[in-house]
Amino acid sequence: MALADLERDGHGYLVDLNDWNEDIAREFAEEEGVNLTEDSFKLIAFLREEYVNNNANQPNERNMVKGLKDDWEGKLTTKELYTLFPKGPAKQAGKIAGLPETKRKGGY
Template sequence: MALADLERDGHGYLADLTQWNEDIAQELAAEEGIELTAESFKLINFLRNEYINNNANQPNERNMVKGLKSDWEGKLDTKALYKLFPKGPAKQAGKVAGLPETRRKGGY
């Protein structure tokens, strides 16, 4: 199924996170003007796992860094996350991950 066939909210987030796959992620990333890397998918998969398996948890940047540090090549800090998702790792990576829009302060 292509991204154009999926239901989305007014901000472009998927209405049903179970319809997400890596091809959909690539299409969402293209809309956002970013290119996904192996590190991008580490963050995306971390966010999906937290949301699906941890009571709909949507971690902030500090907790993303903490949760990903052991599986990251090189230095990991919030700057590294913003290089991957310049409009904000919580909102932009969450969107590409097929998750609902986070209600945390900030964003775009």
């Protein structure tokens, strides 16, 4: 099934996170103007794991860095996350990961 066939909310996020797969992620990334890499998929997998298996947790950037640092080639920083997802790792990566829009405010 293609992204165009799936139900989305008013901001373009998937309504049902179970509709997601890596092909859908690639379509989202194209829409967002993002080039997905192996590191992008590490972050996407981390966000999905946190959401599905940790009570719908949507970590902020600092917690993303903490959660991914052991699985990352080289030193992971928040700046690197923004290089992968320039519109914000929480919102943009979460959208590409098929998660609901995070309601958290930025800055903490």
